[in-house]
Amino acid sequence: MVNSPERPYAAVNLAHKLTLFSEHWSPKIVSTYNQNDIMVVKAQGAFNWHVHPDTDDFFLVIKGRLTILFRDGEVQLGAGDLYVVPKGVEHCPVADEEVHLLVIEQSGTPNTGDIATATEKVIL
């Protein structure tokens, strides 16, 4: 395998990234796609009700189960399930037990929908 020193061709292993932290609802940026952050997140319990006016919100469950509540329904996701919350749709993610997620949001989007309460997205 030949690596360019300027741009190492390194895969991002999601399971490995998820061993590097334990805190919940604290997204870690593992790569970027156009102007979007690709993040791994560990979650347990209920997040807040929030909305992203300017971006869809991509969820893929890596391990565990996630419920996303909407004002008029819900979606239940297990490992290998994905769901995209359309922009402008109020939602509240909930996990009874710890769930591991791949999440994609536009770079700069506050995870809580509100910059005042947002968790900083750290590059992992």
Added chain:
Amino acid sequence: MVNSPERPYAAVNLAHKLTLFSEHWSPKIVSTYNQNDIMVVKAQGAFNWHVHPDTDDFFLVIKGRLTILFRDGEVQLGAGDLYVVPKGVEHCPVADEEVHLLVIEQSGTPNTGDIATATEKVIL
């Protein structure tokens, strides 16, 4: 579980979607994120050398192994590994055995980099 008749809250199960077709290098759209297509793809053998001038190219291996060749290196991906090929970077995906992928590209992007040779992306 309450579903809105106007917008059913249905998870996309990637493993199930991958049971619905067998052809290689023929991306199937399973959801959209902003103006991007989220696709599952089965692949085996070598694709073509190509470049996407206007979009990064997101690969996540669901099952199997994928090598992405670059003119000056390569990256090898196993299940649970992701890699984003930056826009403008020539690449050639290769799989010795069948690999199952989640791929994200801007909607309207030809998968081969050239509209003349592109495979139509079908909604699954």
